[in-house]
Amino acid sequence: MPGAEVRRRPRQHGRVPQPLQPFLHDLVGQVAAPTQVWSRTDGQVVPRPDGAADVSGLVHADVVLLSGIEVSVEGDAGVPVAHRSLPDGREVFTALLRRLDAEHADTGDPRVRLDRTRDVQPGRVAEELVVSSTLDVGLRVAVEVALVPSGTAMGAVRQSGPVAPVEIAGTAEGTVTWSAEGIEVALAALGATIVERGARVVLRWELDLPARGAVGVGWSVDLDEPEPFVVAAPPEAYAEVALTGPDLDPRLAPWLARSVADLASLRLALPSAPGDVFYAAGAPWYFTLFGRDSLWAARLTLPLGLDVARGTLRTLARLQGRRDDPRTGEQPGKIPHELRREDLQLGGMTLPPLYYGTVDATPLWVCLLHDAWRAGIDEADVAELLPALEAALGWLTAQTEAPGAEGFLRYVSAGSQGLANQGWKDSGDAVRSTDGAYAAGAIALCEVQGYAYEAALSGAALLEGFDRPGAEALRAWAEELAERFRRTFWCDPSGSAEEAYPALALDGQGRRVDSLTSNVGHLVGTGLLNLEEEWQVARLVTSPALDSGLGLRTMATTDVPYAPLSYHCGSVWPHDTAIVVDGLVRAGLGEAAEPLVQGLLAASVAFDQRLPELWSGEGAPVPYPAACRPQAWSAAAAVVVARRAGVFGAEPA
Structure with a gap:
């Protein structure tokens, strides 16, 4: 562009080149x-x-x-x-x-x-x-x-x-x-x-x-391996899924078959409890237990059976925080982020083998326990996990009462000893305003407030169902959170209700991080939004700015930081799209999910039925070259689409 400033990277004389993560898109x-x-x-x-x-x-x-x-x-x-x-x-x-x-x-x-x-x-x-x-x-x-x-x-x-x-x-x-x-x-x-x-x-x-x-x-x-840190789980026993019917999309059957096979290949357990199965997050980089990833994958694949949900819940409950440890991020009641063989050195960051740097795994654990209970998991299994449930709910409510929290669930960057961002978009540049500014301070992500609200109501139902005290206090806490969210998070740049949207986050000063992102779609179906607000979010996630035609972009094309091959600022993650589809269905807005469903089906063909961790948001099947495949929650997207199509019976209420 004439007159534009041209920036050139200075030549490196005698400097060691920065390490580059290997690509694997063509392997x-x-x-x-x-x-x-x-x-x-x-x-x-x-x-x-x-x-x-x-x-x-x-x-x-x-x-x-x-x-x-x-x-x-x-x-x-x-x-x-x-x-x-x-x-x-x-x-x-x-x-x-x-x-x-x-x-x-x-x-x-x-x-x-x-x-x-x-x-x-x-x-x-x-x-x-x-x-x-x-x-x-x-x-x-x-x-x-x-x-x-x-x-x-x-x-x-x-x-x-x-x-x-x-x-x-x-x-x-x-x-x-x-x-x-x-x-x-x-x-x-x-x-x-x-x-x-x-x-x-x-x-x-x-x-x-x-x-x-x-x-x-x-x-x-x-x-x-005489002393392994993870072991192979028992072989899967998924029932064969019948995919028949004149109205069934022909793209679904091969995609679902490949996805179920990939999920089976990712089954792991801890050596101390080899019968408690969980999904490794993804191959090759995240080939182990991840709190958030394993929980979402288990939750989205409940129609396949309850053994992975049971195993994931029990495994994470064994590792649930017992004490305060700033180095690992452990806190009483907190569900961990990941488990590794040894310290992970990555760039200038060090993660300990058992690391708790996640703000959303704890409420998601509660939500999975509730969903598994409603899906028919043995009541004895639920009863065994009630102490972990109460500890998780205690952590949840305590976080919103901490100094500076202002009633929201937040995280603080851990610096060199942990992840800068601790939601599912955990890269260092993931939380940015529409003008590109980076958020600082104790960050409250929008979708995490939705998870917290849903977890409070789910926890209340579980406590009530098992004659435990505290249900009414949790419901009251949830309603206060919803009102606080409604007053604080919504952006309305033009003064028009039709253009209003929830901010990505609040920063440490309480200011809105006002980029339009896929995170808002995770709010639908949690109960945090009213019906009118859910319809507004449904319009946003299917707008051209967010819907790429091959799935939901992580950031709108109208935001300055948008880049189609950015890890979290413009790429497409199929699990992200699937979570939004599932939420729309649960909210009774299944028809609004149709464009996103069609995008996932088109992507399944473009990527030979094995959806990778992520791909470009440009609307063409351009791979993100370091993406995991198979990835558990990516494979789970096929189950979400199949469930919506009626393969596993009626759509979820």
Whole structure:
């Protein structure tokens, strides 16, 4: 633009470049919690030439144990031509070995090929390699698999730190072993010659490939963790969902099937309670228990069954805060944010292994308990959790009475020892005004007040249903919160009621953070808004400024900070859209949700039925290149849409 100031980044002389999180949008991921494998679409895992850690490879319980997996035949990786996913979760990679067919090199006829089938199970990875030929003569071929053992923690991977080397314990009778972060690794390759070449372990087979025949070999890795921090949950037992009917959208069935399979692959438990299942938040970055994420995923997937809701509630109740600890954010009654193997170093921030920096997990825990109770969870299970319920409600009401809270549920930035923002939009730049200014002080997010209101009423119903005192006081507290919210949060820039909207937040000075965001949609169905206000929010979330056509933007295009590939200021998160759809349905405004439903269905096709964590808000299927997939609450979006379509019976009241 003529006359505009041009800003140039100064050159860095002698400075260490800032670490960049690896991208994974073009990788193939196979997940069987707590194990996962990420590779290129040709099946290869190629170490970075600069020696930095990458997400590609074999990952188990937040540790990369193989950072290189390269297959070749006679020194040739072949020409990749196909990749397909099998219904049982295996992946097949096909390459043509044209160099082995010199006679037909001048034609396009493929005569020799390699099919590589990878199977990932909890604690085990196996590959079958089959070389086949339609030549009229036999060949002598050498098949090699070059592996790079490592022991790199996921925190280092996210910052492109160096690959952590490991010491190979030796090769004997076709096996290789090493250990890292308390995980024992045993590599086996029947019939192979095993040699070490620098940092690589090379498996080699000399094979006779018959004329018009095939020959196969295989290798496997078994993982044992004597003292794990998470374990694989028992296999899922979801009933098969019948998807029939003339009015059912044909896009729904394949999307729901893939999503249910992805949810099954994310099932985890703690070793102290292996029967209490929860969903890992997402692969590969958040492959563990997350309070907010696991709660929302369990809540949105209640139509699939009650075991995950029960397990999530019980697991988080065991970890519920008992004392005040500023370092971890723990407070009595507070539900934690995340559980890790060890401290997570991320940029200039350090998160402890058990971290409580979340303002919304505690009310969401109460809401899930209530919804699971209404859905038919055993009353004995609810009764067992009543002390945790009372502690959570005590934390909730105490927060609004704290100095400076002014009657709202708030959080304060934890600085270098924790997350700057502690709602679901927890990136450092997520809470900004329409002019781009950053919010400061003790922040009260709009949707969190909705969660708090709903939790108070849900808690009151539970207390009353189990003959516990305190229900009326909670209802009175909730009504005061609603009136306070109505007086304080609503923005009306033009003086027109039709253009009014709830602010994203209040800052520490009580000023409105006046950007228009998807957060307002989370208020619908909580009860905090009256019917007229819910209709107004329904109009906002389906307006062109927020509805991208492929889901709900996190920030309106009319706000200065809007950027379509910003993590929280313009991108689309499918769980965010699904929560709003679910809220509209619960509020009796199901018809208003139709544009958002159609956007999710279109996105399911665009992203091959596996919705990633997020994507661009520009209205085209442009991936956010570091997004998790599968992501539990993204997969749960399919269940929300299926429930609205009547797949699981009547829509929720």
